[in-house]
Amino acid sequence: MISKNKNKKHVPNPEEFKEELLKKYPLKVAKKRAKGILVNDPKDTGMEIQANVRTIPGIITQRGCTYAGCKGVILGPTRDVVNIVHGPIGCSFYAWLTRRNQTKPPTAQDPNYIPYSFSTDMQDSNIVFGGEKKLKDAIQDAWDLFKPRSIAVFSTCPIGLIGDDIHAVCREKKAELGINIFGFSCEGYKGVSQSAGHHIANNKIFSDVIGIDLTLPRAGKFVINMMGEYNIGGDSFALESYFEEMGVTLKATFSGNSTIESYESAHDVDLNIVMCHRSINYIAEMMEKKYGIPWFKVNFIGAQATAKSLRRIAEYFGDEEVMAKTEALIARELESVKAVANKVKPLVQGKTAMMFVGGSRAHHYQELFRELGIETIAAGYEFAHRDDYEGRRVIPDIKIDADSRNIEELKVVKDKVSFKDSLVEKKKALKDKNFEFENYEGMMPEMSKNSLVIDDISHWESELLIEKYKPDIFCAGIKEKYVVQKNGIPLKQLHSYDYGGPYAGFVGAINFYNEMERMLCTDIWKMIDAPWKNEPVCVGSVVEE
């Protein structure tokens, strides 16, 4: 394909590469950066990566802010809540429909406020005299317009500074309007990245939404919540259909294709499955403490991974019928997956990939590439913590710094009414049979020896990486897309999917294989060099008079 890459694979020595990379930085910065860059050894369990630490000022990062994680990621995909961003206009505008999370209200009459971007649009005088009054009015606006079930308020940086008490305002309006209104102190500076915002969002949804509705009957015989799946490009839709076919009822997804309404009774389930561990493990853990609901990690990216995850869910319930339906589904779907894999794999096998994205995708997508015989030679997360790299066993050793202290740890106690001892027993029985719960091994044990693991990669670092390693494909986001493509390497966006998808489940695997064929086998990169660059300009003879 790319003519430049024809004669590889000369793979540079990773230690030397790391050294060269760090040379560019001032000494102090280099020392700090060195800890976030590892040459992997999957067998070495003592390897420690520095993650979830502040990006050094002036280094151009992929990361967004706490507010982006809270409003954009966690609350963004939920359709029946009006989100009001309290602050100047930009923060709200930039988060307006910019993630491709899809939603499907059951009827056209059901509420969907996702297309709206509400902002208090703070002006000079509000900054000087405070914005609480304006916020109250904005909440009233939202109520007058939509009569929504609930309203959420998000505080941005300047608000934290001027000290508006958004929670007091929310309480007041909640009492007045009689709907659920809750606020998030998710000012951008609060944390290292989006990750802090996930935690803040998890806390509030847990304390103010989950389990407040005790009136509904159980949703089905085998009921689960799916966590950390955001329905980018329709991923959740694909998975929803599998659960239905298996005979498993999906109560709520946090938060793809979701409603606040479904969260209110989401405590009444038998199991929480966790897709993106980084963004949602807090809720899963708190729900287990409060309600006794066990959780385990799943992965629906990659056909084999999907099959494995679905099987585990069926096994958890241990119901013959569910298991039989699940096996039938898997067998049928794998058949179609295989047909496409057989076509695509020979074309792309042996190529190399890099991915720097998110807090779980950089790990999950390695599965898909592996299925095509493509090796991931370098990977890293944008906003993950050490446990997402090294596995949950390191959680007790993670240093608490000033930034993590900013975020409240909720005190969770057993719920007297809704706690289910039966689930605790079920979990114990399964555990005795080596069924794993609360498990996440992280990315590093699954990556090959000498691959590079780089946390919070900077713009400049990715440029050097590309130059030296010349991967065949690079996965990241829109901010990196054109940098990488200017280097003659195709970039696949794993935040927005480049307008494609779904990539989850079996249908997702098929879509992704086809997408890889398109991207890796295109001729466009061959056209980069104009013909006159290498050949004499004039062919043929010049006739002189």
Added chain:
Amino acid sequence: MDAKVINKTPFVSTRNACKMCAPLGSSLAFKGVEGCTPLIHGSQGCSTYVRRYLISHFKEPVDIASSNFTQEATIFGGGTNLKLALDNVKSQYKPKIIGISTTCLSETIGDDVSSILMDYREIPGNENTAYVHAQTPSYQGSHADGFHEAIAALVKQFARRGEANGKTVLLGGLMSPADLRYLKEVMQAMQMPFVLLPDYSETMDNPHWDEYKLIPEGGTTMEEMEEMGNARAFIQFGEVLNKGRLAGRVSGSHHVVSAGDILQKEFSVTGYHIPFPIGIDNSDLFFDALKNISGKELPAEIAKERGRLIDAYVDGHKYIFGKKAMVYGEEDFVIALTGFLTEIGIDPVIIATGGESKLFEQRIREKTGTENSIVLSGGDFEQMAEYARQIGLDLIVGHSKGYYIARELGIPMVRVGFPVHDREGGQRLLHLGYRGSNQLFDTIVNAVIQQKQDNSPVGYKYM
């Protein structure tokens, strides 16, 4: 679900804003300076969001650094962070200039950026880079204000007095790279020496490179900016510029001057203040100014372009006459567009901007000559939608954010300006001059024809 239709809009909140924030504008302007790396002084999210937004329109690498405030910086001030950020930007990018924009946060804290920079310059090794600062709190103005604030800051810092150089300065507005390339082409065709500020015609619309460039080539050079002080004349496009906040609901806390004000008052350069050259009238003003400044006749090719545009107007008039349109965007852009739409026989019934200048409505009324159209200053898309549902529209002319209204009403939409992130080629849209107006005209006419054709029971293919 739809918002209710309401006759008046008593709402306090902004619902689906029609403006972006100031550091986006200033950073875009800084991208138009050669060897410049923009830096946003505040928390990292602002910089990330601004980059993301610019990238989704321009589809180019856009490196903007951040000083990355922590909670402590928020309490004790961001000076240390800013200095560290400057150190690191310099070591990675080796920029000639660093263009610093302050965010709502650093402005609210009250960081004294000029004195921080003064200290910073004193440190040996730091004197070879220039540092420019635009004050851009978004609670005082939109992205358009930010854009012009940056240009003013550049002129203020670099323009020098010296020997007359006979150059003409073009002070650009929020235009596309294609527009900027067009302006340069016109100046070359007129054989007029010129300085264009800002010039992101290359940096935001790069060709594919053989070798990756940390800072893309192109942009107004420092020497050119110095020369502006001795120019023969300047042309400033638009008149709201960064004065939106002065004429807005809240008066600015500091005195706002535009780049043109500085050249005129401090350097006595003759100024021409003209609207964006969109449409015949507006373009005539531009070419007239060029003629005046240079004393030269228009090249035949440009005169022909004018002639072709008139010809096109005549041909296409029957399709669009009397069509009701909604138009929105930045103030100066919309003022010019409204003139153009009126000129071609379209009736702009809803004219909106998120900016807050009082000049806006005044100019719009002058252009349309009617009190009947709805003019929204400080407007948002929900207000527009409410009116649109009541009035009934044939066409929407504006950027991508209004698409949902076109979709709801089932009417065609012509994408112009910024941001266009649901089509390819936003960066290559040409709006200016006779040529750009002609392209715009054809696009509008064809959008109307297509609507008619698609909905026709017969399916005429000979229109």
